[in-house]
Amino acid sequence: MNVEKNRVIGIDIGGTGTKIGIVDARGKILARDESIATNAYPTFGEYINAINEVIGRLIEITGSKGKIRGIGVGAPDSNFYTGNIEHAFNLPWKGVLPLAQMLSECSGIPVRVTNDANAAAIGEMTYGTAKGMKNFIVITLGTGVGSGIVINGELVYGSDGFAGELGHVTMVRGEEGRLCGCGRKGCLEAYCSATGVVRTAKEMLETLDTPSLLRDIKGITSRDVYEAALKGDKIALDVFEYTGKMLGEAIADFVAFSSPEAIILFGGLSRAGNLLLAPLQRSLDKSVLHTFKGKTKIIISQLPDSDAAILGASALAWEQLP
Amino acid sequence: MNVEKNRVIGIDIGGTGTKIGIVDARGKILARDESIATNAYPTFGEYINAINEVIGRLIEITGSKGKIRGIGVGAPDSNFYTGNIEHAFNLPWKGVLPLAQMLSECSGIPVRVTNDANAAAIGEMTYGTAKGMKNFIVITLGTGVGSGIVINGELVYGSDGFAGELGHVTMVRGEEGRLCGCGRKGCLEAYCSATGVVRTAKEMLETLDTPSLLRDIKGITSRDVYEAALKGDKIALDVFEYTGKMLGEAIADFVAFSSPEAIILFGGLSRAGNLLLAPLQRSLDKSVLHTFKGKTKIIISQLPDSDAAILGASALAWEQLP
Numbered sequence: 001m002n003v004e005k006n007r008v009i010g011i012d013i014g015g016t017g018t019k020i021g022i023v024d025a026r027g028k029i030l031a032r033d034e035s036i037a038t039n040a041y042p043t044f045g046e047y048i049n050a051i052n053e054v055i056g057r058l059i060e061i062t063g064s065k066g067k068i069r070g071i072g073v074g075a076p077d078s079n080f081y082t083g084n085i086e087h088a089f090n091l092p093w094k095g096v097l098p099l100a101q102m103l104s105e106c107s108g109i110p111v112r113v114t115n116d117a118n119a120a121a122i123g124e125m126t127y128g129t130a131k132g133m134k135n136f137i138v139i140t141l142g143t144g145v146g147s148g149i150v151i152n153g154e155l156v157y158g159s160d161g162f163a164g165e166l167g168h169v170t171m172v173r174g175e176e177g178r179l180c181g182c183g184r185k186g187c188l189e190a191y192c193s194a195t196g197v198v199r200t201a202k203e204m205l206e207t208l209d210t211p212s213l214l215r216d217i218k219g220i221t222s223r224d225v226y227e228a229a230l231k232g233d234k235i236a237l238d239v240f241e242y243t244g245k246m247l248g249e250a251i252a253d254f255v256a257f258s259s260p261e262a263i264i265l266f267g268g269l270s271r272a273g274n275l276l277l278a279p280l281q282r283s284l285d286k287s288v289l290h291t292f293k294g295k296t297k298i299i300i301s302q303l304p305d306s307d308a309a310i311l312g313a314s315a316l317a318w319e320q321l322p
Numbered sequence: 323m324n325v326e327k328n329r330v331i332g333i334d335i336g337g338t339g340t341k342i343g344i345v346d347a348r349g350k351i352l353a354r355d356e357s358i359a360t361n362a363y364p365t366f367g368e369y370i371n372a373i374n375e376v377i378g379r380l381i382e383i384t385g386s387k388g389k390i391r392g393i394g395v396g397a398p399d400s401n402f403y404t405g406n407i408e409h410a411f412n413l414p415w416k417g418v419l420p421l422a423q424m425l426s427e428c429s430g431i432p433v434r435v436t437n438d439a440n441a442a443a444i445g446e447m448t449y450g451t452a453k454g455m456k457n458f459i460v461i462t463l464g465t466g467v468g469s470g471i472v473i474n475g476e477l478v479y480g481s482d483g484f485a486g487e488l489g490h491v492t493m494v495r496g497e498e499g500r501l502c503g504c505g506r507k508g509c510l511e512a513y514c515s516a517t518g519v520v521r522t523a524k525e526m527l528e529t530l531d532t533p534s535l536l537r538d539i540k541g542i543t544s545r546d547v548y549e550a551a552l553k554g555d556k557i558a559l560d561v562f563e564y565t566g567k568m569l570g571e572a573i574a575d576f577v578a579f580s581s582p583e584a585i586i587l588f589g590g591l592s593r594a595g596n597l598l599l600a601p602l603q604r605s606l607d608k609s610v611l612h613t614f615k616g617k618t619k620i621i622i623s624q625l626p627d628s629d630a631a632i633l634g635a636s637a638l639a640w641e642q643l644p
Contacts, residue, residue, distance in 0.1 A: 077613075135481045149579070151473050151480075158473075158581025159457045160617055168611045169575040171495075182611060249492065256487040257471070257579055259480025289490045289504060291399075295482055 005069035007062075009055060009109070010314025012116065013038060013075040015090035020051065021310035022058050022068070025318075027127035029307055030062045044093040045102070052106045071111045072316030074119030074309060075099060079161035083113045089181070112316045116140065116309065118155055118164060120266050120301075121148025122319050123312030128303045129264060136262045137254055138301070139166065139247075141269035144181065145189040145196075151258055155319075166254060167193070171246055192247045194222035194268050201225050201239045210234050222269060229275050240275040247276070248283025255284075255292045262297040266308070270300050327391035329384075331377060331431070332636025334438065335360060335397040337412035342373065343632035344380050344390070347640075349449035351629055352384045366415040367424070374428045393433045394638030396441030396631060397421060401483035405435045411503070434638045438462065438631065440477055440486060442588050442623075443470025444641050445634030450625045451586060458584045459576055460623070461488065461569075463591035466503065467511040467518075473580055477641075488576060489515070493568055514569045516544035516590050523547050523561045532556050544591060551597050562597040569598070570605025577606075577614045584619040588630070592622050 007030070012019040016039060021032035033054045041047035059065055077088040083100025085091065104111040114122075121138040124130035130138075134153040140146040145167030149156040156163045167189035168182055177186020178199065190196055198220055205214060212235035213228040214220055228236035251263055269276065281298055288296075303311060329352070334341040338361060343354035355376045363369035381387055399410040405422025407413065426433040436444075443460040446452035452460075456475040462468040467489030471478040478485045489511035490504055499508020500521065512518055520542055527536060534557035535550040536542055550558035573585055591598065603620055610618075625633060 135485075151478055152476050154474050156473055156580055159583035160581050160614070162613050163457075163579065163581035165578040165581075165611055165613065168578050170571065170609070173493075173571065184609070184611065249495065253491040253575070254579070256490050257485065257576070258478055259482050259485035259487075261481035287492065287506070289487055289506065291484050291487065292482070 005067055007064050007067045008069050008314045008317035009058070009071040010119075010310040010312070010317070011051065011071060011073040011075075012119070012309035012313050013073060013091075014116075014309075015039070015076070018051065019310050020054050020058065021307075021314065022062050022064055023311060023314040027311055029310060030064070031058045032310060033058060039092045041092070044097050047093075048099075048102045048106060051103065055107055055109075068109050070317035071103065071107065071109050072119065072122075072313040072318075073099060073103070073111060073113045074116040074313040074316070075113055076115060078113045078115050080112070080114045080118070080155075080157045081161035083111065085113070110317075112319075114155075114157075114316055115146065115148075115164075116312070117146030117266075118148040118157075119312035119316055120146075120308065121150055121155060121264075121312075122315040123303060123308060124264055124266075124301065125150060126315035126318060127311050128301060129299055130262065133261050135258060135260045136264060137166070137258070137260050138264045138266050139251075140267040141193060141265060142267040143194055145187075145193045149258065150260075166250070169250060169253065171250060188246070188250050192243050192250070192269075197222040197225055197239055197243055197269065200242055201235065204235050204238060208235065212236065226272050226275065229272075237275070240272060241279045243269075244276045244279030244281075245283040248280040248285075249287045251280070251284050251296070251298070252287035252289070255288055255296050259292060260296060262299050264299045264301050266301040266303075271305075273300065327389055329386050329389045330391050330636045330639035331380070331393040332441075332632040332634070332639070333373065333393060333395040333397075334441070334631035334635050335395060335413075336438075336631075337361070337398070340373065341632050342376050342380065343629075343636065344384050344386055345633060345636040349633055351632060352386070353380045354632060355380060361414045363414070366419050369415075370421075370424045370428060373425065377429055377431075390431050392639030393425065393429065393431050394441065394444075394635040394640075395421060395425070395433060395435045396438040396635040396638070397435055398437060400435045400437050402434070402436045402440070402477075402479045403483035405433065407435070432639075434641075436477075436479075436638055437468065437470075437486075438634070439468030439588075440470040440479075441634035441638055442468075442630065443472055443477060443586075443634075444637040445625060445630060446586055446588075446623060447472060448637035448640060449633050450623060451621055452584065455583050457580060457582045458586060459488070459580070459582050460586045460588050461573075462589040463515060463587060464589040465516055467515045471580065472582075488572070491572060491575065493572060510568070510572050514565050514572070514591075519544040519547055519561055519565055519591065522564055523557065526557050526560060530557065534558065548594050548597065551594075559597070562594060563601045565591075566598045566601030566603075567605040570602040570607075571609045573602070573606050573618070573620070574609035574611070577610055577618050581614060582618060584621050586621045586623050588623040588625075593627075595622065 147166035494508035
């Protein structure tokens with residue numbers, strides 16, 4: 001009997017948790033599991049075995065035996081061409097980890113791997129707001145800043161599989177640039193991520209005398225800044241103004257590169273909505289080369305937060321497998 | 323009799339001169355004409371007629387009747403998708419000029435149009451150092467700074483046909499950025515073009531007391547700076563150091579975008595060779611994200627200067643016509 005392979009598995013590997021889901025052709029998550037703590041496994045082999053057990057269980061409860069077309073994995077510092085995770089900062093296992101090979105061997109299912117921002121871009125193209133778009137960029141604004149770039153309808157992996165590190169373009173040159181997690185100075189990520197927002201807030205609180213709701217909070221988070229801004233807090237509003245302005249300037253440069261139809265903002269900080277979007281749009285309009293003025297749409301991702309990571313990864317399995 | 327169409331025509335439209343050549347499949351220019359002064363024609367129609375006459379003559383003398391597969395044109399501010407020149411700064415005719423349509427109608431030959439930097443990239447891919455490369459960027463260092471970007475083996479035109487304006491990424495943000503020809507401030511082009519080199523030299527001569535051969539020259543050109551540098555002139559050497567450093571920093575950002583196998587430098591300033599290349603390479607190595615360290619080759623174009631513009635444009639006709 002020839003069973004149609006019309007389901008895929010999406011796996012999102014984060015520094016703390018791992019999400020796994022079975023997804024049908026319409027982008028519905030049939031079953032999901034978020035029980036695996038990424039950092040609870042001493043060896044990568046044990047971690048892969050744990051994933052494989054969960055996969056077996058999800059296949060069982062959804063009646064998906066023989067129906068799984070492929071597995072797509074979003075993982076940090078992963079290489080689409082080799083299927084390996086290479087020297088990931090945020091994972092407990094060091095060196096080169098042959099993720100695709102090990103997982104496909106033990107599951108018997110083909111596996112494709114890319115980083116979470118690329119997975120988000122494929123997710124937007126398959127299930128989201130970028131359906132039918134040939135040229136767009138997803139910018140993920142979370143703990144860090146990532147990007148997935150689509151040009152001529154294809155994801156850009158570059159010559160080595162690692163293209164699209166737009167969180168690490170330099171926005172403030174020289175010694176005054178903020179130290180970034182990558183060891184360099186002045187990266188976009190050091191300013192326009194959730195952690196960057198907190199740093200901006202702390203800097204403003206230190207250097208200005210303006211009263212602020214944030215002064216009473218210990219261990220400020222980007223959520224605190226967001227909530228204070230909603231209440232009209234001057235410092236918090238200035239933080240979003242500053243962040244949006246810089247993001248707009250960065251996007252003006254990205255537009256000069258690939259002239260995308262749209263920039264799609266994704267992840268935690270993008271939920272700030274107009275607080276971020278309004279200064280971003282003003283800054284982009286002011287900064288962008290006249291040739292491109294008014295051409296690029298700025299869109300906040302509409303994929304539901306809880307599903308986006310699994311959907312993005314799963315879409316890789318539709319996209320890239322025969 | 324079925325004559326094989328194994329020749330193409332390349333046309334390079336510059337602000338002052340127009341170059342036209344017939345090229346065979348091996349990239350040999352069989353005949354060329356550089357007699358047309360771009361700015362000698364009151365209307366665009368007269369200019370197109372003049373080009374068409376030259377084409378007829380070149381076809382005649384090379385026995386190419388019926389053998390021309392297509393015409394490729396490199397022209398400023400031109401749109402690959404529409405075949406139009408749109409609001410070109412450097413040309414005598416204003417507005418939107420339907421170049422491809424008018425030239426194909428009067429010549430009876432299919433015409434494809436793109437800007438000179440994109441033509442250079444296709445030229446490198448067809449006849450030059452980028453043969454077989456799927457991911458590379460050509461940066462043209464002339465009066466301005468242009469770029470032609472190839473990703474997954476295809477030229478990047480973006481959503482509107484104008485992608486690849488890397489001369490207009492912002493390198494110096496805020497008011498201290500140099501005014502660029504585009505009306506914005508701090509663009510790469512304002513620093514790393516031939517004119518940028520002259521501006522840097524003048525700034526250094528004004529602000530420093532260092533003796534320099536350049537102090538005796540009225541109307542300094544980038545060639546003067548080059549020749550002074552060859553003689554060991556401190557200011558001239560510092561100009562190249564400054565230019566190379568900034569270009570290296572810009573390239574580090576481009577690498578974060580598309581992770582190209584190579585960056586190919588093309589045009590006047592690239593002939594400075596190691597004077598530019600050595601500081602550029604040092605700066606790139608220092609600036610680039612660890613992921614990409616040592617991966618991207620910096621190459622100076624090997625296409626002969628006198629032929630490159632015609633070859634680049636002609637390659638468009640091989641590439642893009644059925």
